[in-house]
Amino acid sequence: MSTLLEVSGLTKSFFGVTVLHGVDFVVRPGEALGLVGENGSGKSTSMNILGGVHRPEAGTMRLDGQAYAPQNPKDAISAGIAFIHQELNLFPNLSVEENLFVDAFPRWNGLPFIDRRAIRAQTEAVLHEVDLDIRPSTPVARLSQGERQLVEIAKALSRKARLIIFDEPTTSLTRPEVDRLFGIIAKLKARGIGIIYISHALEDVLAVCDSIAVLRDGHLAGAGPASEMPIGRMISLMVGRSIDTIYPDRQTAPGKQVVLAVEALSQPGVAEKISLEVRAGEIVGLAGLMGSGRSELARMIFGLDRFASGTIRVNGQPLDDPTPEKAIEAGIAFLTEDRRGEGLLMDFTIAENTVIASLDSVAGPLGILDNKRIASVSREMGRSMHLSTDKVEETRVKHLSGGNQQKVVIGKWLRREPTLFILDEPTRGIDVGAKQEVYRIINALTARGSGVLLISSEIEELIGLSDRILTISRGEIVAEFNNRPFDREAIMAAATGQRAWEGASA
């Protein structure tokens, strides 16, 4: 079988630090290569080389047998390589068809006007190929995340892409959208297009890819057909040692005291009579698909979104008309799924982020802050979280890795010693090592008597950590699983909904 892309001996270093040591891999037409590895393992560097952003120091790339050495991103595009990033590069204020051609509009009869008819026809054709039934003139702002991703794929197709690289494509998709995406990828493969699929979601990688390459510390740690790469093997190749389980054992049993009691929480279109309880020292997993209402529920409890009716009690005390301030005051902490947008002040230092939610504890009379104390508590937080740096007063969090950022978020909340910690996707986008760290912290938290409401897209994670699992679907709690070991299939079935998905979105 012919090869579409052949990469061999790719080497690259930044500031004297070698980040890629002679990496080889091959993508065949009509095949998907899964590229996995922890953050910093060299995935993004190799993709940046492929995309013409960086140039390698050694190694060659051949595309369809031809030498391929892109000097800039345009070269990559014209060579037929397309990227679908986690953060989509679409312009919400432009229409779908305009987005497809924004950097190279066809001209109308050689005049400096856009040939509207041509772009409409071409757009309709590629939209049809990705099974997206929308008008080409629809503004992208009106599309859901999944639809936007399909538009990105359509854009790649409209440029006659031969190789499409997906970078964490599923993180913000609902399950039906993920399924739809996988269907499209299969279609692309059938057309002979090569795929490189990068993700931390190893199950997805297995579901999509034909072969898998694992990177560790800039080396190719292992490669092979997907059939020979079960998840356990991938993980052990990624971290360099075999891991039986990355989930820590639960040391303590849940207590009696109910720290969170939600009763009949309703909001038209979002939640219907949701009731749940979390006890001290208990981890309650909330299983549900993206868009099932799980994050919305968390946001309502925390006072970020309004709800129409229902009651929330924290430690027995009612929390009326919650606002984040009131919720925090009552002892709730909330790790949001959007770390960069909501979890951290990226331009602020670690120390500033550490105390931002607990300023009263480091403030003296008249609200004057005690900078020495801020520094010491932040350093202490950094130590207990195993942060990569102890320069808490100098380092801005935007310069930290995803895992370290997440630790800062958790550390910031732990300073308040929350009675209830709501964790929405705490391990999204962070590598296995950091994940383990986060699990350890969650476990320690319950040992101290905090209740945890854990939301995750990874069923394994829920099963590995929770004392109890609730499934939410279409804004309703549809099932409860009380005893370990949990039945993975049953949870999945409940989460995907007994009733058919209707895909209502505004």
Added chain:
Amino acid sequence: MTITPVAETATGATQPPSVLRRLGRLMLSEYFVLVLCVAYVLAIAPFVPEILSWEVASNILSDMMPLLVVAIGQTFVLIIAGIDLSVTAIVSMSAVVGASVMTGTGGYLGDTAFAVPGAVLAMLFTGLVIGAINGFSVIRLNMPSFIVTLATRMFFAGAAVWYVTFHSTSSSIANLPESFAEFATGHLFGIPLTVIAAGLIAVVAHVVLSRTRFGRAVYAVGANPRAARVSGIPVERTILFCFLISGVCASVAATIYVSRMQTGSPIVGENILLDVIGAVVIGGTSLFGGKGKIVWTVFGVLFLLLLDTSMKLLGASLFAIYIIKGGVILLAALVDVARNRWLVGR
């Protein structure tokens, strides 16, 4: 917010000679605008030697004060990524309201013992009310602050002119109590009262911004309101407070103006808007929020005043003042950009 770039840049593989290094370090420090001030004085002194006289220095100091107070208020608003264009109208409106309260010719409290305190309260209240209108419009009506304050500026500038017609036969309100004038002319321990007042405001504002919970909230809201909200910071209240602070600061400036002119004029402060915003931004405060300091603002105002005063002393014509002022603003911005690039490059 206390780290300076200096700490990070102090180490380098190739160490330039010590003087140069120190100079370089100074360029990169937050005293940069102050360095510019000194450089400017140096450059201009041969032409207007008076600029180094005690009298001119004290003039600059007292001329700075009203502008500084307004600029301090503006700093708060800029840090939350807003802008307050209405400060000039707040100055005018407060001035005429205050004057109408205390004037001896038909003032509400004229010739009573409460004339001065009543007037000062009325002025502060005016600033507070307009600030509140701005703040509530931004947080409740979801309006961009640029437009809100553009509209309130137009409204209250017009209202101030109209207001005078009900309280005076001329175009301004005079005959104010002597005791009020003392605010502008009086001294305490040899320091002008206005300098003490403005200095106090600056110190309080500095402490509030850099050392208090509220200050942290202001920066957080400016940097990322969503993240601030999730961290339990009362975003809307913080925004409202910043506009209130700006309003009150503008009305404090009005008390200084009214006192020094002994007149409540509806056009006082009309022209200071671009100076105020220019000064704050020259100081280094970002128009995009999240970044700014009171000391920077003090330096920015000082710089602008030095420029203005030297032009006055030179007797430069209006057009020369315009060209030089514009040119210097541009130059300062350019140097700042170069400096930041250098910082990032290292």
Added chain:
Amino acid sequence: MALNRRDFTLASLAAIAASSGLTLAVKAQGTKTIAVLFDGLYSEFWVAGIQIIRDELKKRGYEIMEAISDQDDNKQFEQVRAAIARKVDGIIIVQTDSNAVIPAIKAANAANIPMVHFNRPPAQSDAFSVAIQADNQKIAREAVDYACTVAQKSGKKHQAAILIGDLGDPNAIQRRDGFQEAVDKYPDAIEVVAKIPTEWNADTAFAGLTNALQANPDISFLFTSSDFLLPQIQQALKTADKWHKVGEDGHVILTGFDGFPDAYALMKDGYMDACGVQNLFFETQLAIQAILDLGEGKKVEKLLLDPGFAITQANMNEKASEMWGYVLWKEKNPG
């Protein structure tokens, strides 16, 4: 940080020391300086005024320190203080606000620097200064009065419009009040149908007049608070087909204020009926004499009046030579 501060202090001290040395070297000596502080140069009147004062003073060997406050009374106060700091020998000022200038006079008094107000008197106070006053209100009243008599003679009732200046400008207010006093005396001949604010803004004036003519097509009597709006008036009236000479059908009785060269030309050509004229030459002469006399310690009256006058189609021939606009016009159009 500590290092920084020390660096800074050292650098500034060195800097100041160095420049003080320079200062001594350059310090000027001898010549007397007069500060000329104007409120703005937004009309020909002020431009011509400052030019005459400048020339006259230079002729007498004085140095000039000029500043324009741009209608900012606080800035003007600061300019006065800067002048005092520069130890000028006299201040000629056109103040922005008659009340707000009092502290400036007091400061000048304290520094023993004589002060003369050009064109506008300050408000009553115990501070000493000499004022040259042109009575805006009176001059406006006289000019409009003449126009009213013309209107009355025509026998029909005229609809009148006034272009008002910036409402924050005392001159604008006084001229408006003069206009009002005059027309109030002729209720049978004049009905004011449009008060058009211009904010001293040509654009606003043009639009405002056009709109007023739309609302009241019969407007046949117009007063502008300054001659600098005449080009816009001419444009608007032409568009409305109302630009006709005195005596022609459809003539709009037009009264101006200031006495610009333009105004003279329009009077000569018969488009304009009257114009309130401030006697610029007389005023500048008074101001310069006053500041010189004060400098020599002579006693000068606190208030020197420029009676001004209204130039009209009736008295144009004998009065024109007193009109500054005529003189400037004559210079440009010799013969």
Added chain:
Amino acid sequence: MKIGSRALLLILQNAPVILFLVLLVVFGLMSDRFFAFNNFRNIIIQAAPIAILAIGMTFVLLTGQIDLSVGSSMYLTACVVALYMPDMPWPASLFAVIALGALIGAVNGFAVTRLGIVSFIVTLAMLFVLRGIGMWLSNTRTLMFPDQILTLNRATVLGIPSAIFAFLVVFLCAWALLTQTPFGRQVYAVGGDPDSARKAGLPVSRIVFLCFVLAGICAGIGGFVSITQIGAVGPKYGDQVEFAAIAAAVLGGVSLFGGRGSVGGTVFGAILIKTVQNGLNIINADPYVYPLVTAAIIFLAVAIDGTRTRIIERLERRTIRPLQAV
């Protein structure tokens, strides 16, 4: 509740237009002279300069920048025409203002894109510099224009008054440019998300630069149209006009943060402002209330817009289950 807010939304969506209609009715009731063909023609003629200026401003605002220098730019170009080309035919003058405006815009654009200075500061500085140069050239005197320029005001093209004609030409060009050309769509892209635009390989700097040039050109043309109307310029000419232009654009729905708005909206905004002034003139309102009424209407229009955005946000909150019928 949902249906109620949909209806409310429908009203709010068209709120500026409704506000405009209300104004028309109010002025119409207060003066029978208001509803006249000539009056509406006057409104458009008077709105033409500011509308042209605001159209240029729209380009700059769409990219997320701001141009505070347009008023001074108008003044300087007018000075140059009055001083240096009094005897030239008017097309030469028009060409000169366009060229000079473009040059000024290029300076702004250069400072913003190449030197990396925030546009607010660049154009603030230029506001001072350009006016200073104009005052210097003119010696702060009022400058008169030759008759051949003044008569343009009464000239017509195809029966359309010249000001309206110029306005239409600029409007159509800007509209075509923004909606029908690659450049126009890229302007929206850059304003909507500059980072993505850069990643998509768009020439972001060049686009921003060109927008400043266009704003400069529009300032020149707008100034020229205004000159034909007012016949003379003094040193206060064009003062604060930038704020009026920004207000017009924002009233018409242009976002100050870039990426949202249209020239049609901007033109509507300019006409709305001029209608208020015209109406107040027509009903001979007390001169003191002009700024109050104008400010109140701007405030109201933008407040409605803000409320509308908020309601849209609420309505578009993701629904994950069907809503029960109300």
